Amino acid sequence: AEAALRQSHKMEAVGQLTGGIAHDFNNMLTGVIGALDLIKRRVGAGRLDDLDRFMDAASSSAQRAAALTARLLAFSRRQSLDPKPLDPNALIMSLEELLRRTIQENISLRIVANPRAPQAIADANQLESAIVNLAINARDAMPEGGQLTIETSVVELDESYVALKPDMRPGPYVVISVSDTGVGMSPEILEKIFDPFFTTKPIGQGTGLGLSMIYGFVRQSGGQVRVHSEPGVGTTVSLYLQASNAIAKERLETPLPRAPDGK
Numbered sequence: 500a501e502a503a504l505r506q507s508h509k510m511e512a513v514g515q516l517t518g519g520i521a522h523d524f525n526n527m528l529t530g531v532i533g534a535l536d537l538i539k540r541r542v543g544a545g546r547l548d549d550l551d552r553f554m555d556a557a558s559s560s561a562q563r564a565a566a567l568t569a570r571l572l573a574f575s576r577r578q579s580l581d582p583k584p585l586d587p588n589a590l591i592m593s594l595e596e597l598l599r600r601t602i603q604e605n606i607s608l609r610i611v612a613n614p615r616a617p618q619a620i621a622d623a624n625q626l627e628s629a630i631v632n633l634a635i636n637a638r639d640a641m642p643e644g645g646q647l648t649i650e651t652s653v654v655e656l657d658e659s660y661v662a663l664k665p666d667m668r669p670g671p672y673v674v675i676s677v678s679d680t681g682v683g684m685s686p687e688i689l690e691k692i693f694d695p696f697f698t699t700k701p702i703g704q705g706t707g708l709g710l711s712m713i714y715g716f717v718r719q720s721g722g723q724v725r726v727h728s729e730p731g732v733g734t735t736v737s738l739y740l741q742a743s744n745a746i747a748k749e750r751l752e753t754p755l756p757r758a759p760d761g762k
């Protein structure tokens with residue numbers, strides 16, 4: 500059951516990713532096909548002037564499609580996970596130096612390691628890269644400066660909470676949250692942030708893969724990502740990761756208690 504559950508998390512992430520890619524890739528192909536079609540008709544009508552423009556359009560669409568598949572390959576190579584108990588406080592503190600170098604001078608960094616935070620079950624490399632990614636997003640959201648806070652805490656998610664999320668277990672979760680005092684997001688943007696390749700950043704600056712990768716990795720680890728954002732106020736992204744004693748608890752309590760709605 501454990502392996503099946505893990506596999507279904509993986510499939511969910513892959514399904515979301517491929518859906519988004521198929522859509523974008525299709526748009527790019529439509530661009531190529533449309534331009535080729537125009538070129539053919541113009542050549543047929545003997546209008547050879549101005550063909551360059553359509554050839555350039557076809558070529559740039561095809562190049563974007565190639566860049567997309569290159570990123571997809573890079574993405575799929577990074578997917579191997581090795582979830583193990585880790586100390587979330589040690590992890591965020593070990594990133595402090597790197598983060599200070601990554602953020603701008605007009606941004607102040609606050610790291611709040613809650614001594615009550617238990618060990619979390621996650622892949623250390625993926626978690627590090629998730630936090631760095633979130634910090635970069637926070638930095639990008641604060642061009643005029645502000646405050647970046649990375650904080651650990653612990654919450655107990657009860658049955659009524661996880662009942663709504665069939666693949667989450669009740670029990671203690673470690674929360675790692677990354678908050679900024681930046682531009683925030685409108686509801687329309689917020690709705691799309693986990694879509695692969697969704698970005699509002701200029702070409703070359705954003706891949707739109709950061710949050711979808713983080714989402715995939717956290718879900719595969721049996722956790723959850725929550726985002727709270729207010730335009731003009733700021734954004735908090737919280738990663739909920741199973742606390743390692745949740746596993747111990749789970750082994751004691753088989754079968755798992757049923758959700759209140761009987762599902």
Ligand code: ADP
Pocket residue numbers: 636637640679681682683684688692697698699700704705706707708709710711734
């Ligand atoms: P990327 O950063 O490459 O655009 P992400 O998947 O990390 O890709 O983010 C997708 C989009 O979500 C961003 O382009 C931005 O519009 C929005 N976003 C993410 N984090 C924040 C944040 N902290 N504040 C405001 N907007 C954000």
